[in-house]
Amino acid sequence: MSQLDFNERDLRSLRIFCTVAQAGGFTAAEQRLNMSKASISRHIRDVEERLGVRLCERGPAGFKLTAAGIVALEMASNALKYLERIRTEIDSVRGVLSGTLSIGMVEHLITHDACKIPEALAELKRRAPDVQPEIIVMTFANLSQALRERRVEVAIRGMYVKDRMFNYGPLFVEVHRVYGALQPGQKSHSQVPLVYRPHPFVEQTLAQHGFERGPDAGGLETIALLAATGNYCGLLPEHYANLVAQRYAIEPLPDGPEFHNTICAITEASRPLTRRVELFLDILEELHSDQVGI
Known part of the structure; x- marks a missing residue:
């Protein structure tokens, strides 16, 4: 041949x-x-x-x-x-870091008080000015797939259940609750359908807490929008829901479930780390080292 x-x-x-x-x-x-x-x-x-x-x-x-x-x-x-x-x-061997660093993230992490990712990117630029970050926002499921297909080098998302294919670097913890809005004249939340999206906590809420499945949603913005109508409830990170609550009267359901989600910097276990990835992970760890309970 x-x-x-x-x-x-x-x-x-x-x-x-x-x-x-x-x-x-x-x-x-x-x-x-x-x-x-x-x-x-x-x-x-x-x-x-x-x-x-x-x-x-x-x-x-x-x-x-x-x-x-x-x-x-x-x-x-x-x-x-x-x-x-x-x-x-070759630049890495010479001690010069360069190239593109592909980072995948779930949405709205920057609104969490403990998130230091912007500071980490700024420090990366200071230490390795020739490294260019490429940031892609994806869903939880798409991030895992992107890591497996090596379309991103680092994924920043919740840990949920550990997968042996990945290595996890804990950063901070976010809390998820079920939120809804009282309609005029209501004194308490009635059992309204839960807005659905493919997510471990949503699946667990439907399976273990007796909620009816509501309409599908493409992201947190859609979930918050539907929850604000009072006709549905939705599972939201507390830090994001607090921002929405400044304008719309959503509140956590008093008898609803609560989940603690450890946000991690995740890499593929079988993929050798480049020096620029190692540097970024080190910076993330340094800046989030004051987080307790992780």
Whole structure:
């Protein structure tokens, strides 16, 4: 079987193919690449000829990856990421930290009094000015998946149940309660449906505390909005609910459950840590070291 030896032009064409595929077509990629459609098309044809397969369908019906194109996109994206890491890893050996630090976080952590993540990023910039943080906000479930797929290097979320695939660095504790709003004329909360989202505490509340499942929600903002109507209740972090309560009369249900959630900096156990990740974890630990009960 012949071996493919990629030259510099091939690598450039692969980068262009990945950009077009991620953008969803030639038109969307034109501005990102600052290239004409004709030039982009020529690079795509070069990659297809090099690999001996058609990677995408393009025409009046629009842009669509073929089965081979889907495989090529995944393999090329991973290969290009590793190539891009060569410089940062060499810099690391020389004692110079550089490159992108990918951090995934759940929403609204910054509103917690004990959260020192902005301070940690500022200190990281002071100690390693060539490291560029990339912050992505995701749900609990999506963060775990992103860690497994190595789309983020550090995930900052609750611990819940420990998974052997991950290492956990405790930062601070947030409290979750079920909140609702009294409608005019009501003297107490009636048993109203619990707004649902895929989350360990929500599942536990429904399974163990007799709540009826209410409408689905995409995040804390939606849960708070529905709870503020008085027609539903929702599980919210106490620090976030306190901010909402400044405008809307939501309050914790007196007989509702209470959960204590340890927010952690989480990394994949089998993935070697780069020096920039180690530095960021050390800074997080230093700044959150005064948290008791963790």
